Every structure is written in C-alpha cells, then in structure tokens.
Amino acid sequence: MKTLQELEAIRQKTLNELNLRKNREDGIRVVVGLATCGIAAGARPVMAAFVEEINKRRLTNVTVSQTGCIGLCRLEPIVEVYLPGKEKVTYCKVTPEQVGRIVSEHIVNGSPVVEYTIGNFE
Amino acid sequence: MIYRSHVLVCAGTGCTSSHSLRIIENFHKKLEETGYDKEVQVIRTGCFGLCAAGPVVVVYPEGIYYSHVKPEDVEEIVNEHIIKGRPVQRLIYKEHDESGVNTTLNDSDFYKKQHRIALRNCGMIDPENIDEYIAFDGYKALGKVLTEMTRDEVVDTIIRSGLRGRGGGGFPTGLKWKFAKAPESDVKYVCCNADEGDPGAFMDRSVLEGDPHSVLEAMTIAGYAIGAQQGYIYVRAEYPIAVKRLRVAIGQAREYGLLGDNIMGTGFKFDIDLRLGSGAFVCGEETALLASIEGGRGEPRPRPPFPAVKGLFGKPTLLNNVETYANICQIILNGAEWFASMGTEKSKGTKVFALGGKINNTGLVEIPMGTTLREVIYEIGGGIPNGKKFKAAQTGGPSGGCIPAEHLDIPIDYDNLISIGSMMGSGGMIVMDEDNCMVNIAKFFLEFTVDESCGKCPPCRIGTRRMLEMLEKITSGKGEPGDIEKLEKLAYNIKAAALCGLGQTAPNPVLSTIRYFRDEYEAHIYEKRCPAGVCKALLNYVIDPEKCRGCSLCARKCPAGAISGEIKKPFVIDPAKCVKCGACMEACKFSAISKK
Numbered sequence: 001m002k003t004l005q006e007l008e009a010i011r012q013k014t015l016n017e018l019n020l021r022k023n024r025e026d027g028i029r030v031v032v033g034l035a036t037c038g039i040a041a042g043a044r045p046v047m048a049a050f051v052e053e054i055n056k057r058r059l060t061n062v063t064v065s066q067t068g069c070i071g072l073c074r075l076e077p078i079v080e081v082y083l084p085g086k087e088k089v090t091y092c093k094v095t096p097e098q099v100g101r102i103v104s105e106h107i108v109n110g111s112p113v114v115e116y117t118i119g120n121f122e
Numbered sequence: 123m124i125y126r127s128h129v130l131v132c133a134g135t136g137c138t139s140s141h142s143l144r145i146i147e148n149f150h151k152k153l154e155e156t157g158y159d160k161e162v163q164v165i166r167t168g169c170f171g172l173c174a175a176g177p178v179v180v181v182y183p184e185g186i187y188y189s190h191v192k193p194e195d196v197e198e199i200v201n202e203h204i205i206k207g208r209p210v211q212r213l214i215y216k217e218h219d220e221s222g223v224n225t226t227l228n229d230s231d232f233y234k235k236q237h238r239i240a241l242r243n244c245g246m247i248d249p250e251n252i253d254e255y256i257a258f259d260g261y262k263a264l265g266k267v268l269t270e271m272t273r274d275e276v277v278d279t280i281i282r283s284g285l286r287g288r289g290g291g292g293f294p295t296g297l298k299w300k301f302a303k304a305p306e307s308d309v310k311y312v313c314c315n316a317d318e319g320d321p322g323a324f325m326d327r328s329v330l331e332g333d334p335h336s337v338l339e340a341m342t343i344a345g346y347a348i349g350a351q352q353g354y355i356y357v358r359a360e361y362p363i364a365v366k367r368l369r370v371a372i373g374q375a376r377e378y379g380l381l382g383d384n385i386m387g388t389g390f391k392f393d394i395d396l397r398l399g400s401g402a403f404v405c406g407e408e409t410a411l412l413a414s415i416e417g418g419r420g421e422p423r424p425r426p427p428f429p430a431v432k433g434l435f436g437k438p439t440l441l442n443n444v445e446t447y448a449n450i451c452q453i454i455l456n457g458a459e460w461f462a463s464m465g466t467e468k469s470k471g472t473k474v475f476a477l478g479g480k481i482n483n484t485g486l487v488e489i490p491m492g493t494t495l496r497e498v499i500y501e502i503g504g505g506i507p508n509g510k511k512f513k514a515a516q517t518g519g520p521s522g523g524c525i526p527a528e529h530l531d532i533p534i535d536y537d538n539l540i541s542i543g544s545m546m547g548s549g550g551m552i553v554m555d556e557d558n559c560m561v562n563i564a565k566f567f568l569e570f571t572v573d574e575s576c577g578k579c580p581p582c583r584i585g586t587r588r589m590l591e592m593l594e595k596i597t598s599g600k601g602e603p604g605d606i607e608k609l610e611k612l613a614y615n616i617k618a619a620a621l622c623g624l625g626q627t628a629p630n631p632v633l634s635t636i637r638y639f640r641d642e643y644e645a646h647i648y649e650k651r652c653p654a655g656v657c658k659a660l661l662n663y664v665i666d667p668e669k670c671r672g673c674s675l676c677a678r679k680c681p682a683g684a685i686s687g688e689i690k691k692p693f694v695i696d697p698a699k700c701v702k703c704g705a706c707m708e709a710c711k712f713s714a715i716s717k718k
Contacts (some may be wrong), residue, residue: 001378001379001382001384001385001386001387002378002379002380002386003386003387003388004265004269004386007256007261007265007386009255010256011256011257011259011262011702012251013253014253014256014257015257015258016124017124017125017257018128018247018254018257018258019124020125020126020127020128020182020183021182021246022126027183029183031207031512032207033206033207034205034206035206035207035208036206039205039206047126047161048161051124051126054124055124058124061257063126063183064126065126065127065183065184065204065207066204066206066207067207067208067538068208070205070378095281106290
C-alpha cells in the first residue's frame, strides 16, 4: 500500500522523466549539430555526455535535442545553448571532456564558457 | 532514467487498426540497432484525437507532429530526425486550409480551439503506466478527498460545479450523487456506463484507452461520497483495447493500494470489477444495464424506483457515464468555481465530440460548452472535403436529431440543442453534405433502433418497425400523400408511450428531418425524386447526347449490359436493365452521364 507521501515521491520522480513533453517557457535548450559533418567530427559522444551530465545533476528544465548542419562544418561538433531571454551561445569543436564545464558554468550558473565559444575560432 | 527525446505513438483503436503497433515495434528495433535506445524512449499512448491523420507519431522535445505514418517510414524518421536532427518534412502534419503549412501539435487549428479536461491525458501519457498518470496529478484528488474532505463536501463540490451527465441526458451529476448518498444502506454500488453504442461515437472508448485511471479514481471518489465499497464498469466487449487497459489499470491500482482495503492508509475500502456487455444498444439504458450486470436479460424496467434508491441487486446505486467520471478529479483539484467558469449558464465545462462523416478532421474534439457548430465544423474540423456544401450535422445518434445550416451559429449546450429538436447525446457528431439524403439518414437510424429494440414494450417494438416500413416505402418511390402526417402522428405516440429512453427518443431522427427537410420528403413522395441522388429506386442515369462522344467505355463498364449504341454516336441507357450502380458515371471521361 502506498501512502500519500509515497505517491508524491512517485509523482516528482516521474514528472522529471516526463518533463520534455510539457511546453515550458523557462526551459533551457541544448542543441547539438548532428549532421554527417557533426557525426564525423565526434558529435555523438558529445551529445551523450550532455545527456549524462544533465541526468546526473537532475536538471529537469533542460532539453537536449539535435539539429542538422549549421554550415560551419570545419568547426563541428557545434553545440548551441539557449537560455530563456538571452541570446544563444555557440560552442565549437566541443569535446566530451568540455561538457562538464559547459553544464556547470553556463547552464547551471548562467555564465558562458567564453574560451570554448565561436569567437575564439574566427 | 531520463531520456533526451520521447517518441509518442498513438495506440488508440483507429491508429492501431492502421498498424501503429508495428510502428512501435519498428521504432524499438531501429533505435536498438543504431544504439539510440538509451537516449530515446518510445511511448504507446491513447488517442490524440486527430484520427483522420492517423497513425500519429509525436516527437518531443520539439513537439513535431507526424501524420499518416507507415511502419516503413520509421527508418527515415530515426535516420533523419532522431540521428541527424532533420524532421522529415513530407510526414509532418499539414493544415487543411490553403496555407498547407506544417505545424506542431498545439499550434494546429484542430487543437488550438479545444480545451481538454476529460481528454487531458489522452495522447500525453502511457495509459498502461500508473506512474505517468500519477505524475500528471493522478490520485491527488482521491488523496485530497480522503484526507481533507467530508462526504457532504464532495457531493456539494460536484453540485456547485454544475457538471451534468455526459451520457446524453444531461441530469445534474451532483444531484445524482446526493440522491445515491441519501438512503441508509450497508451495501451500495458505484457503476460506470461504458456501453457506448451510438453509431459513430467513440468518446468513452478513447478516454478508457487513453486514461483509464481517471475513471477508476473518480469512481473511488464517488464510492467515498455515497458510501459504497464496490464499483462495476460495464464496458462493451467490442472494445478489446479499452478492456485490456482497464484490466491493467485496475491491477496496478490494486498493487499500489489505491483500490482494495485501507486505501492510502485511511481505512477506506473500495474495489472495482469489470462486466463486459455483448453489444446490445439498450444496455446503455440505466435499468437495462444494471439488469445485465446482475446477469439478467438486458431489458429496461419502469422507473421509479430510480437506481439511486433501488438499483443493482436492489441496493442504492450510482451510475454515471465514462466522460462524466473523467471530469470529476479535475473538479476536485481545481474547485467547483473553476469548472463552473467554463461553458454557458446552464451547461458548464466542456464536452467531447466524436466528429465524423463528411469532415476533413475526423476525430475526437473537446470544446467548452457554448462553442458554435460553425467553429467545430469549419475551424476545428477543417471544413467539408471536396468543397461540398454543409447540409446538416447529426448529434445524439439514434436518439438525436439533425442541425441544419441555419442553426450553425447556435452555441452548443444541452438546452439549445433540445430547443432546436436535437440533443447533446453522448457526443457523436456526424456531418452531412449535399450528397446525403435526409430521408435515407432517418431510415438508417430507424433501422438501427428497430434492430436494437429489446421488444419489451409494444410502442418501441412494433411502432418503430411501422415507421421504418413507411420510410422504406417513401425511399423506394411508393410514398403516398399523407405519409408524412402519419409518420409524425406515430412518432409522437411512440415518444409518449415507450418504456425507456431508447423508445422515447427513437422517432427523433425522423421528426427532426421532417422539421428541417420536409421538402426532401415531399420530393420523394410527390415528385418521386431524391434530391441528393441517393435513393436508388428514384434514380435514373441518363446520357447527355450532346456530350456523349460514343466511345463505348460506359457500355463496357456496365455490369448489367444496360448501355447500348453505335461507336461515335450517342449511347443510351435502358432504365429497365439499369441496376443504378454508378459505374458508367465514374467511367465517363466527358461527364456526359448524370443522375436524375
């Protein structure tokens, strides 16, 4: 038999898993370029690292999705991060090792990791 | 486990019959092959509502809405959308208007105007996973009722909400609860009428398939309110998916202690069992339904005593329809005032309609009461296919009537529909265009009631049969002056004298078509002509000699050898041999053949 508290715990846990089916205004979006160029440059492990890191930190307002070729194939893997109400930030030549910092500094604390951004490659 | 993407595949009856289960299987297989099965979750849901676009697949977080998906399309969706982030344009749902733009689920015309309360979880959750139901506030209302509210408060909340029975009659639900609570009895029952029998109606089926727990939770709340410990759901055996999901849901609820002894540790005891009906329309009538649950023959009995006083096994019984129950938990959680703020003065909340017939967006819609028929048909429903003209909408199935074009702007609620000679009914809405013969429609519904009459009372058993015979006479070109008046007189007598709702409402389709389309009846009787070109006996196919080029194609297509002529000269149809199949008309490349 489940008590009310146990039901509430199930609710919270499952809700986290269902979050991306809800339309959220305050959601953060991480978009990984996964066209042929991105995949060839190693975007798959990068995406997996984002999913894992976000899962680990139980960040329920972040969705990770994929997109096609942005046109800057030489700078792949490219990751774009959209914070609500802010301009998007584009990271280039992202490696799985960099993902932890992007998540903790940018997604959690709101300050982009400037040295990984596109400005440093142009 | 948190997935980065959810692929929702509709597994309602409509989409299942177009192979959505194979789509699900293919997704699992393909995702596993490509190694994405740990990132992407595939969920089987209930009906999304837009059955015309089925099978439907929705991919989150983007909310991309794919329509008419075939099992072999799965490979492309996985390769392109899931792996490379390029939504498959050719499969994305497109609007019916000229714009034809791609759209996501919530932005489409079909969903924009809807307000989903009873269907809130349909197409949103996996109906066979109780945790997903709990996540969307499931069993919260039951918790609130058991720990914070007295039985009187529950009944009072339902009364104040203004909820009326969604099965068709429109009796105030709260009052029913009050009547069932009043008698002192150690045994009472809570029953759910899921014997949805109207032709073209599938609202209740979709709720049971898409969100079975919402009905279980509401019945348990009702059990607490009226003091019952046992519930029965009377569901048609022809709804195998609904039955299966209800069984799964009841099992899960028992496992979680949400049904059974000592629910949530509060000491309250309640359980629910299923009873399968074998598809008799009359068993949707409350006294016949209860007789059938008892194991007796499904026949109605006179009321009073009403079931609230003397119902199942002679005990006080509460009987509500599926959709009525589907509203209860939301009313408890959001308050009576919230519910009463929607709808019209006397009809509160929303109503689910099963939209069918000559309409682009066949499917399930839930609209606030007071929405006009025009909005339902032209905005949500996407209008009538092939640019045809709207003739009438039939609501309430065999008990209801039709609404002609002149009443398109009437706000839909219980009382308005009755005032124009139709009724809300359980929510079937069949749209008819200029190609439908109204006499033939009336005949169709009469055939249904004659078939389904249980035979207990003569007005229904004999009266409806006589009415059907008269309609057959009229549609076969043998109508005589005075037939319309005879039909009307008989109809009123049946309405006054029949025992149960089935018989009392059976003449409605005839009365309402006579009321609005008397000219069509008259054309059949006096001119021996069917204006819509449906009634075969009154039809003649003719070849226009001006247009006929004498190609002989029609003569070769004719199965009866009724067409003859010389090549390059106009052909003629022999009316004596013609079987009126229309094959010649379809075959003619010069539109030289017409129906008269």
